[in-house]
Amino acid sequence: MSTPKIFYNDQFSGEYVSRDEIELYNNSIASAEKMLKDRSGPGNDFLGWIDLPRTMKKNVGVISQKAEEIRSKTDVLICIGIGGSYLGARAAIEYMSSTFEDTRKPRVLFCGHSINSDYIADLLDLVKDKRVSVNVISKSGTTTEPGIAFRVIRQWMENRYGKKEAASRIIATTDPSKGALRKLADEEGYTTFDIPSDVGGRFSVLTPVGLFPIAAAGIDIGKLLEGAETAMGFCCGDNLENNLSGHYAAVRNILFRKGYTNEVMAAFAPQIHFISEWWKQLAGESEGKNGTGIFPAALDYTTDLHSLGQWMQEGVRNVFETFMVLKKTSRTLCIPKFDDDSDELNYLAGKSFEEININAYRGTLLAHLDGGVPVSTIELEDRCADTLGQLFYFFEKAIAISGYLLRVNPFDQPGVEAYKKNMFALLGKVGFEKRRKELQEKTKEMEL
Ligand code: PA5
Secondary structure (H helix, E strand, C coil): CCCCCEEEECHHHCCCCCHHHHHCCHHHHHHHHHHHHHCCCCCHHHCHHHHHHHHHHHHHHHHHHHHHHHHHCCCEEEEECCHHHCHHHHHHHHHHCCCCHHHCCCEEEEECCCCCHHHHHHHHHHCCCCCEEEEEEECCCCCHHHHHHHHHHHHHHHHHHCHHHHHHCEEEEECCCCCHHHHHHHHHCCEEEECCCCCCHHHCCCCHHHHHHHHHCCCCHHHHHHHHHHHHHHECCCCHHHEHHHHHHHHHHHHHHCCCCEEEEEECCHHHHHHHHHHHHHHHHHHCECCECCEEEEEECCHHHHCCHHHHHHCCCCEEEEEEEECCCCCCCECCCCCCCCCCCHHHCCCEHHHHHHHHHHHHHHHHHHCCCCEEEEEECCCCHHHHHHHHHHHHHHHHHHHHHCCCCCCCCHHHHHHHHHHHHHCCCCCCHHHHHHHHHHHHHCCC
């Protein structure tokens, strides 16, 4: 097991959240933990994620072997999926790989997370002379966005390689027994990976949903799981001292009850961007229901300090901020010295970008605190797989606890059905005729 490589520090919230207030949450954390352990809380049929760092270990060999086979015959792996069937893998690959896609071997490119002809057509142009494999990922197997993207990509693969070779280059990750994708995969003879039925999409990064594309990108998934297992040690205690996730969950809930209803996750390294995207889905879909929930937003610093930094400093004071700071980059560049100093930057000569960035972070933190924003920080030791495994688990556990503190079921998402039903009705899907009529009236009135 690895040593803890992520740290949560709420000392900067002191003005807004006192130690006593946090300690009053000890009982609530203990009871949320108990509900998760006893499987007695809402959504208890979706708690398979809790043990994944251990239960998934046995699958590492098979997943890594298939990933190696695909790596040996692939320049571009196209991953098709949306929401929880996409964001975790992207977060991991962006965090751990070299920053620019062109230097990655193979490149893992994503689609099926939007509805846009140009995106897919441009993607197919890009890969036309490359060796391509596909990983289509959908737990339900019936989600429209990845479903229609896969139709186009599958047709392209079959035209390019012929049906048999195409089938050997397509891997489907889906429910073990149900759904249209499972049926299609079995009929076509694709290699398949199962998504455990007790793990929901946004908690599935440590299943083959995330593990296969991450392994195909050349990342050590054993280390990722090892990190997550380490986090089980420091995110599962029954009080704030031995439960880092509980600590973070308590702070955000205290702030929410004081009117700080929005949380901004502010990343101080470009490689963290998609971790924030993944977190946004995890938090938003888990908590935003029954008229409650902390609204999760994400910013990238320092770039967004030159746009939304103004809002953060002086806008409505209903927001708290959690910084994500990377302690060690993989390489270090220092600012060169010029004798003429015509740009007046010699005072920075010899300093690394990280030395400057850490002071940008400190400066921002102090400024936002002065501006009335409660702030706290998650420090990430490095860009290694075990560190990210710890972070994934820390957040999953924190959001599960936080959802229970908010008295919602963190593991369902009834609200996402509303747009789907309307879209199906408007597109004329069988079974939605009544809704179609109602919506046609409305769209006429609204001149939509
Ligand atoms: O967290 C969730 O359950 C969702 O975000 C799903 O992951 C997303 O809607 C994709 O669903 P599916 O994997 O069934 O295509």
